[in-house]
Amino acid sequence: MSSNDIAISVADLSKRYEIYDAPRDRLKQFLLPRLNRLVGLREKQFFNEYWALKDVSFEVRKGESVGILGRNGSGKSTLLQIVTGTLSPTSGVVTTQGRIAALLELGSGFNPEFTGRENVYLNGALLGFSKEQIDDKFDAIASFADIGRYLEQPVKTYSSGMMLRLAFAVQVQVEPDILIVDEALAVGDALFQKRCFQRIEKLLSDGTTVLFVSHDQESIRTLTNRALLLNKGKAMSWGLSSEVVLEYRRLLHEEESAYFSSLAKDLVERAQVSKESPPPISIDDAATEAVEVVDATNPLSARSERLSFGDGEVKVIQVETLDKEGNPCSMYYPGEKLSVRITCESKADVDRLNIGIRIRNKEGVKIYSWGTLNQDMRARFMKSDSPVFWERTFSSGERFQVILECACNLGVNLYEVQASASFEETPDYLNQHMLHWVDEAAFFQVTMRQNEYFFGGAVDLRMSATW
Structure with missing residues (x-):
């Protein structure tokens, strides 16, 4: 595959955070390793390492829609922030081709003191558009956002839903080459979500590359071609969306089973300590002894x-x-x-x-x-x-x-x-x-006998006509 066909390339991407137990440890880390190097002593580390991402690699073709799945804390948002350039990786390389529009943290990129109109022009400028180009697109942005007179009010007075409407309207109307959405649509009402998904589908048909994060498995399955499953910062599965969604559900099931097993074990231990009669065997206990x-x-x-x-x-x-x-x-x-x-x-x-x-x-x-x-x-x-x-x-x-x-x-x-x-x-x-x-x-x-009984669509609503 030609490199010109790749919209996003992620190679061996890792992100490490330094976790300090106390503020003084941060000062020690800043000063003491340098002093130790000067006098030839072994350096000491005063922080705990937390790897939000570890050796993640994948490629997204131009015009492709890719979903990112994973539990909270798996590294999804960190990955998207690195792809958009708002966060630097510890190691690894991210390469993108084209203009990127991103809906990450709700309201990011907005000045709360500016009005909605002023923030439209601010965001447009950040995306590389001139005032004249935003003038041409402003009516379409205002129409899609559909927040009426609030467009002339400071953004700090907006509800989360209004903030989402304006942010999404700006990002999609500027016709990006790459659109990145990080679960922001979850705060929108059902009708606006429907309009957003329709707009995303239109962008896909026009050749826009989409990177989409959501806990809604059906949205991932239907809206994306391929998907990446992250677990504790590592890439657990990469492939067709339907297969990755199944892996995600299996992961959730395994973690749920481990949680309930730990609860059951704790109950048994407490019962033994209190010398109570042993609890009845549950189906989980019986299954442990069952021979497959x-x-x-x-x-x-x-x-x-x-x-x-x-x-x-x-x-x-x-x-x-x-x-x-x-x-x-x-x-x-x-x-x-x-x-x-x-x-x-x-x-x-x-x-x-x-x-x-x-x-x-x-x-x-x-x-x-x-x-x-x-x-x-x-x-x-x-x-x-x-x-x-x-x-x-x-x-x-x-x-x-x-x-x-x-x-x-x-x-x-x-x-x-x-x-x-x-x-x-x-x-x-x-x-x-x-x-x-x-x-x-x-x-x-x-299948259908068209001459005998015919309808179009996914289901037969058994309609009738009167006149």
């Missing part, structure tokens, strides 16, 4: 382990899409019955389960998610006498099936079925613990 057996007849066991994660007290063994007669089927017409049969196996004595699915189209957009708990919640609300799946108990080694059914009111496309088995501490999705999640558990396609 690879089932050669399991269609999903041959799939790559990278497509699934979970603690394993319940395993999703097989996922099938069926027609109205219950036969395996992978092709549907709108309105036909769609059944998804999920076969699971319990590895421990468990209850309070939820078996669910998520349906995505080939573009990665989530179309629908639903599970047995949704039906249980409805039954509880209606005070129905129908059985509640959440109350069922399953024994270790027991296999069971759940069939989820609906009318296939979907548009023409290829669809992926993701399946999951989760432990729900409460019957309301508020305390969920993932036991097994499988991406690409099944696929099906929807």
